[in-house]
Every structure is written in structure tokens, then in C-alpha cells.
Amino acid sequence: MRTISVSEVTEAVRKACGEMAFFYSTDILERMEEGLKNERGERSRAAMDMLLQNAAIAREEQIPICQDTGLVTVWIHAGQEISFTDGSLKEAVQEGVRRGYEENFLRASVVKDPLYERVNTRDNTPAVIYCDITEGDRLVIELTAKGFGSENMSRQKMLKPSEGEQGVKDFVLETIRLAGPNACPPMIVGVGLGGTFDYSTVLAKHALLRDLSQPNPDERYAKLEEELKEAANQLMIGPMGLHGNTTVLGIRIETAPTHIAGMPCAVNICCHACRHREIRL
Ligand code: SF4
Incomplete structure (x- = not known):
């Protein structure tokens, strides 16, 4: 049995929250630079150029890429041969988020009650946490901090199995079209296919964490990812909605077994x- 003090988790999550807010991952920056080369319109080129300048300023001055520093979602994959000491694992994650946001002066964007009081918790907690027990003694923690301009444009539909690949394409493209400039394009799109109504949405969010240079390991879905990306870029929404070739930087699909009578699809x-990071302890 391996022992991990939850204080190590707090420290790693604290550090990751700052890094997520200040630094784009390399795959996204590369796709944005590629997008700049492909933009022909004056306004769309200027918008993409500004996004890249913004990225450089955020990196050099260690200030947030965007004022909306997001609501944190965490996936904990904990090996069954780990014994956690010195407190609660989930509370350690929340403490890491709390310190990461407070120490880096990141915007606190979480309200405790969604309908009535809507009072800000002032430290960006609680994060949404999913836990998964794995084999062995490794601890992997994945995090994302999602702004709600784009989260608000996400959708789910219980497709009929007979709607097939075309049904998936239509729903994904319709969702991107409806998101338009509201989602601060160029977008990255996560698609969750299968599972249940609720699980498809978790898959869709998790799909956003996959590096854009890594296609789906199943070549049928890898092809679908590329076809959807091409079709989405033909919508010409463009950087910041200013009409251009780069509407999406990538589309990532995650799948799960599902019921014979349905094909849940979340976008x-x-x-x-x-923003996302992976911690390995
Ligand atoms: S959707 Fe727009 S405002 Fe919200 S985090 Fe993204 S870039 Fe920022």
C-alpha cells in the first residue's frame, strides 16, 4: 500500500490553478498560430493576432488569459492501492483550488445557490469533482477551468440510434452555429457519445482535455473528428465571430457503451x- 499525504494534493492543485489561468497549452497555441496563417480577412487576422498577443502578455506577466477564470472541474483517478493520510482527499482538492485562486488573484466566479441567493463563495470553490478508482498505486488528477461564455452554449440531445453519423454531425454543427460569437471562438469542441443522458455530458467535457495533436485512437472517430472540424470551419464564424476560416481549433470525441434504444450526444x-492540466503523483 502506497501512502500519499493529501497536503501534496493541495499543493499540486494550487499550482495547477495558477498555471491554467496564465499559460495556454502548446497544442492550442500551435493551432492558433496555424489559424493566423490561414486567415485572409483583415478583421479576422487582427482578431487572431490579438489573441496571440494576449497569450504572450499573459505568459510573460503571469496574468490571466481571460477575466473569466472559470469554474474548476476535477477528475481524480486514484489507484486502489493508495492510502491517503492527513485528511480528506476531496477537501484537499477544494483547498488547492481555494489557495490557487486567492493567491493568484483570479476571479471568484462561483455562487453557492444557483437560483435564489446567488451569493459568491468568494474563493471559487466548490469545484466539481469526479472520482474514479483505478488499479495500482498511481494518482492522476485532471483539471479544467471553464468559462461560462462557452459553457452556456453547450447542449445535449438524446439522438435515436437510427439517426446515425449524420444525426451526430447535424447536432454538433447546429450547436457550434448557435454558439457563434457568444462562445469566444475559435472554439474547441468536446463531444460525448453514448453512456446515459448525464454521462454523455461528462464525456463531452472530458474530451476537451485531450491534446489537439492526438486524434481519437479509433480511426472511425478520428475521421469523424476531422470531418466535423472541416465542416465547422466552413461555417465561417471565425476568430471572435469576425467571419473567418478558424471557427474551431479542434473537435474531440469520447464514447461509451450505451443502451440499445438510444444514442445520447452531448456537445x-x-x-x-x-484551460486544463494533468497532475501525476
Ligand atoms: S468564453 Fe470568452 S469570456 Fe468566457 S472564458 Fe472563454 S474567452 Fe473568456
Whole structure:
């Protein structure tokens, strides 16, 4: 049995929250630079150029890429041969988020009650946490901090199995079209296919964490990812909605077994500020 003090988790999550807010991952920056080369319109080129300048300023001055520093979602994959000491694992994650946001002066964007009081918790907690027990003694923690300009444009539909690949394409493209400039394009799009109504949405969000240079390991879905990306870029929404070739930087699909009578399909729209980190302890 391996022992991990939850204080190590707090420290790693604290550090990751700052890094997510200040630094784009390399795959996203590369796609944005590629997008700049492909833009022909004056306004769309200027918008993409500004996003890249913004990225450089955020990196150099260690200030947030965007004022909306997001609501944090965490996936904990904990090996069954780990014994956690010194407190609660989930509370350690929340403490890491709290310190990461407070120490880096990141905007606190979480309200405790969604309908009535809507009072800000002032430290960006609680994060949404999913836990998964794995084999062995490794601890992997994945995090994303999602702004709600794009989260609000996400959708789910219980497709009929007979709607097939065309049904999926139509729903994904319709969702991107409806998101338009509201999602601060260029977007990164996560698609969750299968599972249940609720699980498809978790898959869609998790799909956003996959590096844009890594296609789906199943070549049928890898092809679908590329076809959807091409079709989405033909919508010509463009950087910041200013009409251009770069509407999406990538589309990532995650799948799960599902019921014979259904084909749940969720589309999680993310803006260019697709912040995520992976911690391995
Ligand atoms: S959608 Fe993204 S880029 Fe736009 S305001 Fe929200 S976090 Fe910022």
C-alpha cells in the first residue's frame, strides 16, 4: 500500500490553478498560430493576432488569459492501492483550488445557490469533482477551468440510434452555429457519445482535455473528428465571430457503451481559453 499525504494534493492543485489561468497549452497555441496563417480577412487576422498577443502578455506577466477564470472541474483517478493520510482527499482538492485562486488573484466566479441567493463563495470553490478508482498505486488528477461564455452554449440531445453519423454531425454543427460569437471562438469542441443522458455530458467535457495533436485512437472517430472540424470551419464564424476560416481549433470525441434504444450526444463548447492540466503523483 502506497501512502500519499493529501497536503501534496493541495499543493499540486494550487499550482495547477495558477498555471491554467496564465499559460495556454502548446497544442492550442500551435493551432492558433496555424489559424493566423490561414486567415485572409483583415478583421479576422487582427482578431487572431490579438489573441496571440494576449497569450504572450499573459505568459510573460503571469496574468490571466481571460477575466473569466472559470469554474474548476476535477477528475481524480486514484489507484486502489493508495492510502491517503492527513485528511480528506476531496477537501484537499477544494483547498488547492481555494489557495490557487486567492493567491493568484483570479476571479471568484462561483455562487453557492444557483437560483435564489446567488451569493459568491468568494474563493471559487466548490469545484466539481469526479472520482474514479483505478488499479495500482498511481494518482492522476485532471483539471479544467471553464468559462461560462462557452459553457452556456453547450447542449445535449438524446439522438435515436437510427439517426446515425449524420444525426451526430447535424447536432454538433447546429450547436457550434448557435454558439457563434457568444462562445469566444475559435472554439474547441468536446463531444460525448453514448453512456446515459448525464454521462454523455461528462464525456463531452472530458474530451476537451485531450491534446489537439492526438486524434481519437479509433480511426472511425478520428475521421469523424476531422470531418466535423472541416465542416465547422466552413461555417465561417471565425476568430471572435469576425467571419473567418478558424471557427474551431479542434473537435474531440469520447464514447461509451450505451443502451440499445438510444444514442445520447452531448456537445461541450469551449472557447480558445481551454484551460486544463494533468497532475501525476
Ligand atoms: S468564453 Fe472563454 S474567452 Fe470568452 S469570456 Fe468566457 S472564458 Fe473568456
